[in-house]
Amino acid sequence: GDSVTQMEGPVTLSEEAFLTINCTYTATGYPSLFWYVQYPGEGLQLLLKATKADDKGSNKGFEATYRKETTSFHLEKGSVQVSDSAVYFCAFPPRGSQGNLIFGKGTKLSVKP
Amino acid sequence: NAGVMQNPRHLVRRRGQEARLRCSPMKGHSHVYWYRQLPEEGLKFMVYLQKENIIDESGMPKERFSAEFPKEGPSILRIQQVVRGDSAAYFCASSPGAQNYGYTFGSGTRLTVV
Numbered sequence: 001g002d003s004v005t006q007m008e009g010p011v012t013l014s015e016e017a018f019l020t021i022n023c024t025y026t027a028t029g030y031p032s033l034f035w036y037v038q039y040p041g042e043g044l045q046l047l048l049k050a051t052k053a054d055d056k057g058s059n060k061g062f063e064a065t066y067r068k069e070t071t072s073f074h075l076e077k078g079s080v081q082v083s084d085s086a087v088y089f090c091a092f093p094p095r096g097s098q099g100n101l102i103f104g105k106g107t108k109l110s111v112k113p
Numbered sequence: 114n115a116g117v118m119q120n121p122r123h124l125v126r127r128r129g130q131e132a133r134l135r136c137s138p139m140k141g142h143s144h145v146y147w148y149r150q151l152p153e154e155g156l157k158f159m160v161y162l163q164k165e166n167i168i169d170e171s172g173m174p175k176e177r178f179s180a181e182f183p184k185e186g187p188s189i190l191r192i193q194q195v196v197r198g199d200s201a202a203y204f205c206a207s208s209p210g211a212q213n214y215g216y217t218f219g220s221g222t223r224l225t226v227v
Contacts, residue, residue, distance in 0.1 A: 089155065
């Protein structure tokens, strides 16, 4: 069935380090793909999205490219900040979705000064 | 410019009691989604509602759980006769239209069953 696999956390980085959070998916067809972020004590927020193969979503210095060949949507940022410390979730709508999303388990990122 | 409001933030119930979780969507949003997050798990879809209608409840447990979104007032997720396994974070999200995945989530209700 449809599913999302994210790299396990926590991921701990120093400020200005390069970030990659892996996400692979198993889906019927080619759904839109999303990254959500959850800051401490808050609800999830949409970070970026890509709607078709080879699309690159970007926001706040984060990027992710829709790779159909490898069924991946890895999240990257060239230089992380302490304020990026959060939990990151990869997600997509399963086939037949009327509005719901399938989420990965989330990857916790901690950035140290 | 209030976002999605959920209350209470924390709820403690004894086994067998009822839990009522409330969600007020963003202004102008008429679509509400409930998700549950168990420890060490991702978010799992439970139910999708529009005003006075349940659109998709494929993720709802068959017993003890119900949801509504009345014409007036917040959406309510009700869990009857709670058990320890119901302990989780319950998140509500809203959107302005169907299949609009740029949800706005609330901060969640953390239910603890003792």
